Amino acid sequence: MKSRNHLHYDYALLFMTIGIALFGVLMIYSAGYYTAVQNGSVWRFVTQQTLGLGIGVVGMIVVSRINYDIFIKKIPGLKINLVHMIYLAAIVMQIAVLIVGVEKNGAKRWLNLGFVQFQPSEISKIAAILFVAYAVYQNRQALDRFGGFLKVMLFMGPNIVLILVENMSSAIIVSGIVVGMCFVGSRKKLYFVLCMMLLVAGGAAYIFLGEGFRAERIDIWLHVETNENAHQIKQGLYAIATGGVFGRGLGHSMQKLGYIPEAYNDMIFAVICEELGIVGAAALIIAFLILFWRIVVIALRAPDLFGTMICVGVLIQLAIQVIINVAVVTNSMPSTGIPLPLVSYGGTSATIMMAEMGLVLGVSGQIR
Secondary structure (H helix, E strand, O other): OOOOOOOEOOHHHHHHHHHHHHHHHHHHHHHHHHHHHHOOOOOHHHHHHHHHHHHHHHHHHHHHOOOHHHHHOEOOOOOOEHHHHHHHHHHHHHHHHHHHOEEEOOEEEEEEOOOOEEOHHHHHHHHHHHHHHHHHHHOHHHHHOHHHHHHHHHHHHHHHHHHHHHOHHHHHHHHHHHHHHHHHHOOOOHHHHHHHHHHHHHHHHHHHOOOOHHHHHHHHHHOOOOOOOOHHHHHHHHHHHHHOOOOOOOOOOOOOOOOOOOOOOOOHHHHHHHHHHHHHHHHHHHHHHHHHHHHHHHHHHOOOHHHHHHHHHHHHHHHHHHHHHHHHHOOOOOOOOOOOOOOOOOHHHHHHHHHHHHHHHHHHOOEO
């Protein structure tokens, strides 16, 4: 019998991604309605988010139709490939934002190109995923030794340090991507456990023994009821409590009326809990779990190790952001300022996240 060989494009992942993003637009409209009215335009946040998602969807489809092998092919006339170029561009942009970056809310995280503003740390996430995926693809056996893992960390170190100067939350995500991908790529796990224990101990010492806003965040986490600066987290917990099982109804949140600052951003999960209740929040988490499952399926069926590791990197980034955001909103860990992917307000984040999903869809498109 004649066998048929055909490409497998994961439409389930495509529709799940777009579905969660559209739900995010709806909740941004609801959570940001009060603030938007105060600023004179009820559609302010929705318009910007929709624009970012629109560009992102186009980018996702374009990227998904490109053979991902293009990232590891040598550039004619040079001894480097596109992965190296993206990594170098990320470092240059991180340096540029420290010099000529735009400052907002006391933080210098944006680059202004005239026609668009974006956060270079978002580009660094893609750069980290592609770079580590290529490193594992080139020499997976090296990661079975501590020296191989250390070599990858030394290469990624400058970028992580530059991001840390700019934004600790993004540095946590990029570090998690690098360590997590190396952990999955290695066949020996013990030294990773030791490294993680050292990293956690060092991070805890850095935060607990530090001064200023980091120490303040720890105190807020431990004494949310009595700390006078715990207003945002406390109001978020009130929102979750008043939502109950089925919520107050879409658009009927009280905490978004000036009680939770920028409720459409990092704290949007609290508004979801208040308006849609535990049922709505659980449905969103289940949607993310289905999204994760589809990425895992693609990773397992990928035609080569490079494709598998791309999927692993995107999955780790999504998982880190979802887990930390929900944990912060529920006061299960200190505040970090990490948004809920595809749901929280942020044009740059939405565009880049869609492009990353395009990479995963591109891997699915090569499965036969």
